[in-house]
Amino acid sequence: MPWSFMWRDFQNLMQTLKHYRVMSPDRAIRGQVNELLKARPLLTVEEWRRRCWSPPTVSEPISPALTRFLYRQLGEYSGLRIGCTRPSDRLLEDLHFPLVCWFDWGLVLREDVNAAFGIDITDSFDERNYVTLADLVIYLDDQIKAHRPPSA
Numbered sequence: 001m002p003w004s005f006m007w008r009d010f011q012n013l014m015q016t017l018k019h020y021r022v023m024s025p026d027r028a029i030r031g032q033v034n035e036l037l038k039a040r041p042l043l044t045v046e047e048w049r050r051r052c053w054s055p056p057t058v059s060e061p062i063s064p065a066l067t068r069f070l071y072r073q074l075g076e077y078s079g080l081r082i083g084c085t086r087p088s089d090r091l092l093e094d095l096h097f098p099l100v101c102w103f104d105w106g107l108v109l110r111e112d113v114n115a116a117f118g119i120d121i122t123d124s125f126d127e128r129n130y131v132t133l134a135d136l137v138i139y140l141d142d143q144i145k146a147h148r149p150p151s152a
Contacts, residue, residue, distance in 0.1 A: 030079045030100040037084035044083065045071040052087050053137065062141045069116050070137060077105040087134035095133070113140065119147040 043051060045068055053062035075082040078100045091097045097105065106127035114120050121143050130136040 024103075025079060025101055026096075026099045027079075029096050033094075033096055033100060034079075034081055037081045040084040040086070042081055042083045048083050052085075057087055058134065058138065060141075062137055063144060065117075066137070066141055066144060069112075070140070073109065073112055077101045077108065085133055087132060087137070089133045090131055091127075091133060091136065092131070097127070113143075117144050117147070119143055 048071055049062065049064055049067035051057065053067050055061060071082050074080070074085075078095065078097060080095060080100060085095065089095050102108070106125065109127070110121055110125055121140075124143070125139075127136075130139060
């Protein structure tokens with residue numbers, strides 16, 4: 001193999017490593033957020049749904065299927081203790097989602113919502129539009145309700 005090809009492969013590897021660092025979660029910030037969340041009780045998925053996603057905390061109860069999905073998926077995307085989060089937590093300022101998640105968490109969420117609920121939110125979802133966790137959860141619940149077949 002000529003040296004020029006080996007050099008190009010080496011440069012490609014270095015660029016990949018550089019971009020990997022930029023696009024991967026910031027583990028130090030993730031640790032800091034989890035440390036702050038430890039001050040709150042860790043709720044099970046059912047406790048989280050009952051305490052955070054049912055009236056009077058929200059005006060309408062959030063679907064149990066969605067709360068189970070989000071408890072699992074948001075924890076997977078962020079590495080955060082989702083059972084310690086609350087509806088008023090701000091995605092950017094409090095939970096630091098853009099920093100603690102992989103850069104493409106919003107894209108993965110769209111794909112996972114489509115796989116789990118059979119709805120395509122690609123045209124209406126932009127993770128930058130949601131200030132609080134409640135904003136995101138209520139948006140997703142509204143989308144699921146809007147795509148539910150009418151009752152007989």
